[in-house]
Amino acid sequence: MLERLQKIIAHAGVASRREAETMIRQGRVTVNGRVITELGTKADADRDHVKVDGKLLTQAEPHRYILLYKPKEVMTTVEDPEGRRTVIDLVRGVHERIYPVGRLDYHSEGLVLLTNDGDLAYKVSHPTHGSVKTYNVKVRGVPDERLLDKLRRGITIEGKRTLPCDITRIKTTGRGDDEGNSWLEVRLREGRTQQIRKMFQALGHPVTKLKRVAIGPIADQRLTPGDWRELTKHEDKMLVTMKEPRPAKPRRSLRPASRKKTAAPKARRTRRS
The missing domain is CATH 3.30.70.1560 (Alpha-L RNA-binding motif)
Incomplete structure (x- = not known):
């Protein structure tokens, strides 16, 4: 079946659709040995040989969805030319090729989604239908x-x-x-x-x-800087359907009101080196 190249690359877990478009424009994608720079180009993932940076696309890896609390002074990128710590450095033991969805600047902190699901990354990050x-x-x-x-x-x-x-x-x-x-x-x-x-x-x-x-609907007050966890199946579904949670009652302070503890996915803490 013919599909746009950026969609094929996203399905393979190499990058989000937006990043895949950049790769195509930069001439980093080939189809059957021919360099492609046109964004509208289509290919058949089952028949055509699609390569990114010289590497043949293979069957997509299992999708991973990870919620990380990024500390300050950590880059929201896969790698950094200046050698600064990145969000990928904080997620140990994940063998799939995941990448951060969207941006969170170096001096800011908070929640970052990491995944290898290009379609979901595109939906969450793109302003036309992205999550709040x-x-x-x-x-x-x-x-x-x-x-x-x-x-x-x-x-x-x-x-x-x-x-x-x-x-x-x-x-x-x-x-x-x-x-x-x-x-x-x-x-x-x-x-x-x-x-x-x-x-x-x-x-x-x-x-x-x-x-x-x-x-969007994903939040977790239990995570502290450097902690991460897998999204639950319910959270995955909420992101896919992009359903926002019910508005919370107005708050007067940043400190959440005390409440009974409920079961939650266990967070993993990044070991300090």
Whole structure:
């Protein structure tokens, strides 16, 4: 059956569809010995010899879906030319060729999804139908509602307008609601490089801390920096169908209310070297 090359590459677990498109443009993909650079090119995975960087695509590996709490000062990439730690370095004992879905900048922390399922990676990361990412953000000062409304509607950053987003106040660090610094919950559907930092910097309230706390319906308050676990089958299904969880009741602080413990997938801690 003829399929687009980027879809074949994604199915093989080599990269997400978006990354596969980049590989094709760069001339790193061949079909039956011929270099392909056209994104619309189709091939038959069962009959044609498709190679990426000279390596023949083989039968797809079993899909893996891993949720990692990325610490600060770790790259959200497979490898880093400067030799800095990457999210792949934190996930020990996984033999499949997994890669991170989307970005989380070097100085930020929080949840990152790693997988070898290219179709799911494309669906989660692409702005047109991607899942909403939720962040807890600490900014300097207390931005007024007028400024926050600007961000909610979208502002122009580096010549391109941001998509509308949701911003909710969590708390301030001062004695009163208009004193100290602010913690905010920001929910984005797109994910440009350092987008949240640039948004608040443009309004004069720079970000001092940033944590991603949810990827679509997937969240886990039990994970700490460096911990990771496999997604449950129920979580896999929620990502595939992209069903968002029911809105939580408004919170006044970052600390979750005490509640009875429920069974959860066991997290694995990265050993410090």
